[in-house]
Amino acid sequence: MPKYLRFLLFSFAFVLTIFFIDSCADKKKKEDETATIYVDETVMPMMEDQLVVFHSQRPEKINLIPKTEVAILDLLKNDSTRLVVMSRTLSKGEEKRFTDKGIVPRITQIAIDGVALVANTKAKDTVIDLQDIIDFMNGKSVATIKGLVFDNANSSTIDFLSKKASVTKVDSKNIFALKTSNDVIKYIGENDGYIGVVGVNWMTQPMPDMLNSTSNVKVLAVKNVKSEPNSTEYYKPSQSNLAEGLYPLTRKIFMLNYEGSVGLGMGFATFVAGDVGQRIVLKSGLAPVRLALREVKVREDIENK
Template sequence: MIRNTLVSVCLLTGLLACSNEKALDNPSRGSIVVTADESLRPLVTQLTSAYSGIYPDAHFTVVFKPEQEAINQMLKDSARIVFASRPLRPNEQAVLNQKKIKGATTKIATDGVALIINRANTDSLITMSQLQGIFAGQISQWSQLKGGNQPGPITLVFDNDNSSNLDFVLTKFNVKDVKGLRIFTTRSNREVIEFVRKNPSALGFIGVNWISDGDEPLTAELSRDLRVMGVSDKPNPEKRADYYQPFQEDLGMMRYPLRRPVYVLSRETHPGLGGGLVNYVVRDAGSLIIYKLGLWPTIPYNREVNLTK
């Protein structure tokens, strides 16, 4: 009987240990690793910092990587949640399924890939058909674009070989092979900006949240000496109003052709800190931060105003 009692105590202790392991964090307390595509750095930095400001016992270790690497880190259980521009692919979801983890995918915002050029380049308008021609290898010189004043070839500049920016554009224009394209990759969106600032022949692709926060001094610094191109999905636009830039209203009204969603992908299996952050973003004041950054939140923040006589 004594032996049976000891076995029962051990089993109970083991169950409590498992329970405590799962309860190491909750929506307002604990420490988790968050990964995110580097193009979303300003957004993710402000969201996690704001949440930690509300809950001082909530700690996020945020790791910025190219999107594919960020997702892989979450699948390997080296991160709890990931901010990305796409949901999990079937083969990636299968990794969680094998571990009997359902996971969760939550759309939090509409973002855009901004096309930036050097201020010396006066050709600030481009069509989707022209971009298709560039990525098909049919257009390679600035002189082939209407209104271009730059000589020489168009250099396409991205932040990383595995970034969400590059993946999104290649998918958008159905590019299977980039060997014939003049593509240059850096190590970050900021380096793309610096490269374009120094090279008038460059066409850079960055996450719009890097240059759309009007209250952030860094935004003004990064935007200096750059132009953000207007993009039209009309093959033969007749006026300036046919072109749209990747800023808030045109993202929300679905007018900017290179818009994309922002998701939070989670492997969390209990009501934890990751879920608390996601709820803050989609149901609380986190959407105000998304507004501030010039993006379009999936669920707008509901402001209530009481008027008294």
């Protein structure tokens, strides 16, 4: 074999070897790459679905840890995390510790969610006025409500409804919190006259061991206060009503990234906001930000019992 052919073959083999070594090193690096993201527990079912599909397509590892909104804010304040999923963005004051360091936040809206009001199936009414909830949170007596039950004292649902009612301190007499969304669903299923407050995701994707409890509750349609648009109709938190903003207790879900660089957190946010991730949002019963909707109602058997 001529020398120049041997030289070319040797060079080609050498290049392939280097390429193979670099590819293996890059794959190993990705496999070793991990990120921890703290998630508002009211949307944890949907985010768990995102994680399963992400891990099936990518070698990197994401750890999702459910927390209350207050706990997440504390973690951000103490610089214990820079990757979170929340139902709101940070205020300028909350964000100041990062902007002072020159960190530009990367904020990605990933879904449209809602706060669901649930009642025992024995309750006569299938609808409720938001004004009644606001009045009750302001300490007024409402004949049809014995009490409001929240998922956690530090939950985003309390913060959300408190802002709706312009309440700075919640009266604990007839308004109380349990520990989890499942606890609320179980309590409402066993106690007529109370209104449970949970993230819509826990009604569209109930845990398997909660199916018996969810069959004892129903999701109420809500009428907005008179000062707001569409205040004459009652709306359930269906995907189309969430997407169009017709449901009075609609809210947005964001991934907040304060890493200050493009890393795995941004990669996961891109995945969730992309075509596959948005289809997972759609399947979860929440409203995607960027996909055409198909109508998925909040569990028919719950609504009609």
